[in-house]
Amino acid sequence: MKPLRIQYFQHVPFEGLGYIEKWANKNNHQLFATKFYEDFTLPKITSFDWLIVMGGPMGVYDYEKFPWLNAEIEFIQQAIQADKTVIGICLGSQLVAAALGAKVYSNTIKEIGWFPLTKTKAGKQHRLLSELPDSFTSFHWHGDTFDLPNGSARLLHTKACSNQAFLYNDKILGLQFHFEVTPETLKEITTNCRHELIPQYYIQSEQEILTKTDFCKKSNDYLDSILTKLTLGK
Numbered sequence: 001m002k003p004l005r006i007q008y009f010q011h012v013p014f015e016g017l018g019y020i021e022k023w024a025n026k027n028n029h030q031l032f033a034t035k036f037y038e039d040f041t042l043p044k045i046t047s048f049d050w051l052i053v054m055g056g057p058m059g060v061y062d063y064e065k066f067p068w069l070n071a072e073i074e075f076i077q078q079a080i081q082a083d084k085t086v087i088g089i090c091l092g093s094q095l096v097a098a099a100l101g102a103k104v105y106s107n108t109i110k111e112i113g114w115f116p117l118t119k120t121k122a123g124k125q126h127r128l129l130s131e132l133p134d135s136f137t138s139f140h141w142h143g144d145t146f147d148l149p150n151g152s153a154r155l156l157h158t159k160a161c162s163n164q165a166f167l168y169n170d171k172i173l174g175l176q177f178h179f180e181v182t183p184e185t186l187k188e189i190t191t192n193c194r195h196e197l198i199p200q201y202y203i204q205s206e207q208e209i210l211t212k213t214d215f216c217k218k219s220n221d222y223l224d225s226i227l228t229k230l231t232l233g234k
Contacts, residue, residue: 004029004231007048007078010073011036011056014188018180018219020052023227036068050085051076053092055178055194059144060094060104073099085230089176093123093150093166093174100149100168107145111160112196113204115140117177123155127168131225137168138219139178139209141196147172158204171230179223183213201210 006029010016017031019026024031034040034047053076065068072182076099087095088127094104104181115185119174149168156177164176181189190197190206197206 002231003027004049005032005047006030006050006052007032007034007043008052008054009034009036009092010054011058013037014185014192015055015090016185017052017054018178018185019223020180020181020194020227022220027228027231031123035065035070037140040068042071045077045082045084048084050087051079053086053095055090055092055141057196058091059106060091060098069095070164080169080172083171084185087227087230088174089180090176090178091140091144093176094144094146096172096174097146097149097166100152100172102147102149104144104146107143107161108224109157109160109202110143110196110200111140111202113140113202113209114138114215115158115160117156117158117164119156120154122153123165126153126155126167127225128229129155129175130229132222135233136218136222137215138222139181139186139215140176141178141193142176143196145176173226173230179219179226181219182216186210186216 006024059068073095076096098104114137116135116137123129148163150167152166152168154166158164166174190209194206
């Protein structure tokens with residue numbers, strides 16, 4: 001596997017790379033961060049091979065409070081046009097969807113906790129998910145959703161959210177959920193966002209979330225498979 005230059009965008013201190021950092025390090029990939037909650041300078045498009053856009057509690061439409069959102073979406077568009085591999089996670093998937101011209105908006109319900117995902121017909125047939133079962137459980141923390149970008153394939157869905165994963169042009173991947181979560185990052189996000197844990201059907205309690213960390217390992221394995229396939233192009 002040829003070492004990659006991976007640029008990642010981080011929006012808040014408590015939503016970092018998680019398992020992605022371990023995967024990158026074990027494969028000798030280089031990691032470069034742009035942290036929008038600090039003073040930042042956007043990188044040159046020629047300085048990286050992959051762009052990974054992480055999550056955060058803000059919405060794509062919160063550009064008045066977070067003016068860098070518009071610049072970030074424009075940069076993602078440039079990366080896509082430059083034929084980079086782009087991966088968006090949670091908020092990142094919404095930003096990638098917006099960069100591809102799709103509408104992002106509040107879902108009818110929030111989905112927070114460990115819930116099962118199911119492959120679509122396209123997901124069952126795509127090589128990127130070939131090592132994943134047709135149904136599996138992973139971690140969610142989102143209240144927004146998006147329309148499927150034109151020309152993309154919908155790969156996964158849940159009962160609460162129909163667009164959980166999409167693939168565009170075989171190298172632009174949006175994941176609405178959190179394959180990358182580890183027991184450590186799980187504690188960070190629950191500590192910083194526990195005010196959202198209001199009892200509802202698709203919102204689990206902090207205790208329930210933190211007692212199901214055994215799901216992290218399998219989620220990380222699935223993500224490892226997907227990232228490796230994206231790297232190899234097969």
